[in-house]
Amino acid sequence: MARDEFSELRAFIAVANDSSFTKAAAKLGVSTSALSHTIRGLEERLGLRLLTRTTRSVSTTEAGERLYRSVATHFDQIRTEIDALSELRDKPSGTIRISSAIHAMEMVLRPKLATFLTEFPDISVEVSINDGFIDIVGEHFDAGVRLGESISKDMIAVRIGPDWRFIVVGTPDYFARRLPPEHPGDLTNHQCINLRMASAGGLYAWEFEKDGRELEIRVAGQAIFDSIFPVLHAAVDNLGLAYVPEDLARPYIDDGRLQAVLNDWCPVVQGYHLYYPNRRLASPAFAVFLEAMRYRP
Secondary structure, eight states, rough: OOHHHHHHHHHEEEEEETTTTHHHHHHHHHHHHHHHHHHHHHHHHTOOOOOEEOOEEEEEEEHHHHHHHHHHHHHHHHHHHHHHHHHHHHHEEEEEEEEEHHHHHHIIIIIHHHHHHHHHHTTEEEEEOOOOOOOTTTTTTEEEEEEGGGTTTTEEEEOOSSSEEEEEEHHHHHHHHSOOOGHHHHGGGGOEEEEOOOSSSSOOOOOEEEEEEEEEOOOOOOOSSSSSSHHHHHHHHSSSSEEEEHHHHHHHHHTTSSSOOOOOOEEEOOOEEEEETTTTOOOOHHHHHHHOOOOOO
């Protein structure tokens, strides 16, 4: 059906429903004269008079009544389906793809996901674990998770977690055999557990700061991993010192299996942020996900 034919039939049904050009024109948002012109065009195209007009009323002719009965129900069905589509638009649904480091996934996203997915059963969340820097646009992710200080200026960033810090930890048994380091430079004489960064291809340098002085220490040891959780577990297993997020190590420190050293040299870093392109048109699903992940102290 051509667009003008659809408009003519819609106009005819409106007039037939209200038995009034004035009321129908108001509902359709057009002038009475424009509506009258549309109806005349439909009648001329069909070669039939559809409406009988008097100074007091408007009624359908036999042909008009037949047309009304045959098409009005179909227009009602179309309107119902369009309303149903609107409900789908307003009801968040679809798949959200997120790129995240394992630490952020476990400590920030994971605690909130169960509640979110229960509340929005029509939304799926796919999380790709990646500790490196990737092009979320080129890789077709809806958003990524990074520390606030490392997000590009052309991205929108929303905080989803608190500030935290890396700390140096080892077992009591390790420190019974080796004197604890008093300065970051002392770490070069210790057995340390290294983290290989996939994005850089090299070993992660341990970062320290005190009184405005910043240091990066390259450590050495027998154990090297490409994820932070094996690094932590290796320290618990007494393989050496580890440089790990404090929130991961805290349960082991509290129960005495690990001890922290160099605390006054371990700076606080900006918390995790969910970031996405500033030109991105947020879907209803992404909008509710973003709000659910937002950090609230």
